[in-house]
Amino acid sequence: MTAAEGFLMFFKKKKGEADNNMNQKNLDDKELIPVDKADFIQKMKEQLHDSADLNIKELTNGFTLIFFDTLTDKKMLNGDVLARLEDAQATPNEALKHITVSSTSKYKYVDDVVNSLLKGAVAVHSAGHPVIISAMVGTQENRSLTRPENESQVLGPQIAFNESLATNISLIRRFLTNPNLCNESYSVGKQTNSAISLLYLKGIADDDMIDRMRERIKSIDIDGVLDSSNLVQLIEDNSFAIFPQMLLTERPDRACAWLLNGKMLVLVDGSVQVIGAPQTFIEFFQSMEDESVRWQIATFIRALRVFSMIVSIFFTAIYVAALTFHYEIIPQTLLIPLGESRSRVPFPPIIEALLLEVMIELLREAGARLPTKVGQTMGIVGGIVVGTAAVDAGFTSNILIIIIAVSALASFTTPNYMMGNVIRILRFPLIIFAGMWGFYGLMFGFCFLLIHLLRQSSLGTPFLAPFYPPRFEDWRDSIIRLPIGWTNSRPVQTRPLDRLKYRYRKNKN
Template sequence: MRRRNKRKTSTSYFPCEVEKLEKDLKEGFFKSLPDFTTKKFEHEGQKVFIAFINYMVEKEQIYRYVIEVIQQSNEPWGIEKLKNEIPISDGELRTSLKDVGEDLIKGSFVIYIEGLDQSITYAVPQLKERDPDRAETESLIFGPKISFTESMQTNMNIVHWRLDNPSLVSEKFIIGNEIPTEVRLIYLKDIADDENITEMRRRLNKLKTDDVLESSVLTQYIEDNSYSIFPQLYVTELPDRFCYELKEGKIGVLVDKSSSAVIAPTNFFSFFESTEDLYTRWNMGSFIRIMRLIAMFLSITLTPFYVAALTFHYEIIPTALLVSLGHSRSRVPFPPLLEALILEFLIELIREAGARLPTKVGQTMGIVGGIVIGQAVVQAGFTSNILIIIVALSALASFTVPSYLMGSAIRIMRFPLIIMAGMWGFIGIFYSYCFILIHVIKQKSLGRPYLAPLYPMRPRDFDNSVIRIPFLKSNYRASSNMPKKSKRFQEPPKDKPSDIEDI
């Protein structure tokens, strides 16, 4: 068969000699990578070139479905024949050396037949994927225990399995100049607001960075105010939470190599919700949500209140308690402000050490370390018994928040509040509360009000944030998400009540 000579265009690297392609790939991309592997052989007068990175591809597929198939054929091969007869999907035609090199780095292999004006790459990455396991940071008593993994394919499979809906849309983005990372924008097109989708799409397209390490890193790039201590996008590792929010009209983002997903827009009260509230009865779910909000308030109030009362406002303490406080603090050499800061820092030190140590050792460290060190500092006269109780209650209250990011923000807020209480007493505390409230009111999440439904006031949305009502009465999605379909279901016609004796 006569081979036609084809001229190389100004934008195409091919056609070229096999030896030149091998040399350019090694020098341009894999000069310091000894695992770069090439295979060259002749078939029916054609020079065939195959290249891949040894540890990144399934080599068995290359030998079984590519090399053997080509060698068993009695006819010359072309691009169309490769695309149609190689039993591997997702073949990509490449005309530039840069595209070929980038595909090889991502776990593809390239086939080039000398004389053709195109090469073709196939993705056969050798992935060591972790199976879906129990959630670690968002543990549940009721409901599904499965969590996301680091594999985009596995996570998308879980989402499609939970949301068997033809309106589910997944948009693909590649973010990262040095290390390109796949990012997926996911939403239900029949429910999600077009403005929310457009805004998130704009932020993802606008993002210019070397790489995106993880979902929580992506949120810091695209959130509305990166200087705020409060998280403005919800990061979850629970597929049921992710899919539930999509059904409510929100949009989600998945990042390859990340075991968590991003939900937007969100509000302040979303960080105190858990899907477990839905799996319990409505009255219990409402009680738990309100308890979390009260616990958050107590967590940032108890220790500053103690410092302010002992420093400036002895008159508000009952006489019997004042005597006990005086006796407890008789051996403490520090003022209440320094005493509280030392103990709060000690609690944070124990918490951080327990989180970084192995699970069993960390639990032991948290319990034994807290008891032993707490008892020791009281006996040594560094602090009072009452402050130990108050700091312990504040720490416990902060751990009731389902979101780790919001819980961390609450724990950090205690320190400036304690300092303000030690400097100006109750005036400093109330001034700090006003500053926090103004700051939260000004925040937005994907351009939507962060403090909704409290500000702006939307009483109908309280069901979707602060409290829970029975499912049969909870027919409206939160209006702050601007869903296209405000109703979850069509209300059945009301039947006349019947007496059991009439049956």
């Protein structure tokens, strides 16, 4: 053993001793369960502020049951707990023998009992014993499984996650019947105590990445986490970046595909979206349907999405720069209709473009916030009426209407909602730069975006991989998607412990 290894083992030992001492101190600070029945009832009422839905039942044989009416399943409570304890001897061991609920626990601290009650358990106290038996009899009020709404596709499974954490984990386990699928539970939020699960495949996911994700989840100090979209902003690498660094999905098949590639999943109870990490920039333009179609079609669709992103961000800005500073790049055959179209417009190109972009965003936001049928009508009719009226009134030109419509249409090809919002926002500063400095301003904005992307990371891995740093092996499943036999290795970005997904041998007989 080298001196460095000896020092490392020494510090690890000291850290372990310090952690054990801290844990012991925390246990010593906890309040034990009162042995006396009256003291126990009084303590529970104090801890739960004698809530109106707090129910206390005292059985004749010495058992005392405490539970919340609004959180427990009455049929399970009466049949599996109350009916079973009526003839039992009032001891914790006898309670465990008679209760037929599958999930039971023993607690000796008041805080643990309170937490179990808030999750839908019934606490069984035996007079003279400092131990509580907790049986989970919570209600299972879940929304039925439906089709994906935000990630709909023609091919592949037609099922989506719902708000139940248990249901979502069961969906993943049905896709991956693998004993190496690990599930770690955490509780986040001082007020909400939201249940969070970290899933990964043991033997494939990188241990350092798993540790990094654990530390980020454990370090969260917040009142409450109500949705995975809130949690992802707390655990991503750079919360000030405009680009999201982790992906959200509502599809179990996509979540399982991430696990098979060595990624991790974070699930939040009450959320229909699952967090996947680490991710790369190009993965925001990929869809699960790409894996279900021929590789030529998948490559064309992915290239079309990337091209649409470029068009959506730069098309309007190029129009503004050309009309403000660079008339020489416009073909002569287009100058005459362009001049006629702009002859009645009183605004400079930058004001004209910003005005129309804001109008499009107003129509889009209004359509999204209104009820479905009214929103669709508002988007279609509003766009036609406002566009036609703007041209007739001389507020804008016909050509810019076409450019704005193409840019808005191109932004909808992005399969990820979060990245689609980013593309919508980026158009505005680029239009301003183009209107102030022409193509020089446009190039300045492009370089700024590129540098910003180069500086980003996802769980410590490069965000622009596999293009920077160049990893040619992973180019086989990036913008292009080669035949399935060529994509049999996991991406280098996730640093998987097992690189090979499968061995592909084509039978030519």
